[in-house]
Amino acid sequence: MGELMVNGMKNSVLSLSLIVLLAPLFYADSVNAQSTESAANLYQLACSDCHGKNGDKVALKKARLLVSLDEAQITEALIDRRSGKIKGAGNGVKKRLSDDDIKNLAAYIQTLKK
Numbered sequence: 363m364g365e366l367m368v369n370g371m372k373n374s375v376l377s378l379s380l381i382v383l384l385a386p387l388f389y390a391d392s393v394n395a396q397s398t399e400s401a402a403n404l405y406q407l408a409c410s411d412c413h414g415k416n417g418d419k420v421a422l423k424k425a426r427l428l429v430s431l432d433e434a435q436i437t438e439a440l441i442d443r444r445s446g447k448i449k450g451a452g453n454g455v456k457k458r459l460s461d462d463d464i465k466n467l468a469a470y471i472q473t474l475k476k
């Protein structure tokens with residue numbers, strides 16, 4: 363009985379070290395998929411109310427359709443609104459975007475084009 367317990371513990375310690383050792387390999391592989399996924403989440407949470415789930419709604423009767431813009435145009439538009447160079451109703455959200463958010467959102471919006 364005691365010996366079984368010790369063996370069991372040795373096994374879990376072994377599997378645990380394996381997970382700890384191997385995790386970075388899987389993590390590195392999934393980073394790209396993850397950023398697309400998180401850009402999708404971010405977009406649906408922070409942008410879709412105004413710009414539409416598919417980037418095909420005229421935000422507050424003002425903005426151009428996001429799906430009509432290419433990656434560079436979106437990146438520039440977000441940087442100029444984050445800095446306050448261009449003022450718009452969506453700037454509250456845009457001010458909080460990181461460089462990575464902007465890059466990933468600009469790429470994600472391209473995937474909404476049909």
Ligand code: HEC
Nearest residue numbers: 408409412421422424425426436439449450451452455467
């Ligand atoms: C409260 C509503 C609202 C939210 C939320 C919002 N926007 Fe906007 N957005 C607007 C409005 C209104 C404009 C047009 C006014 C302006 O020039 O900023 C605009 C403009 C833009 C433009 C430039 C479009 C053009 O006509 O050149 C882009 C790109 C953009 N938004 C992307 C986003 C992204 C990405 C998010 C999410 C991080 C977001 N917006 C969140 C309302 C919003």
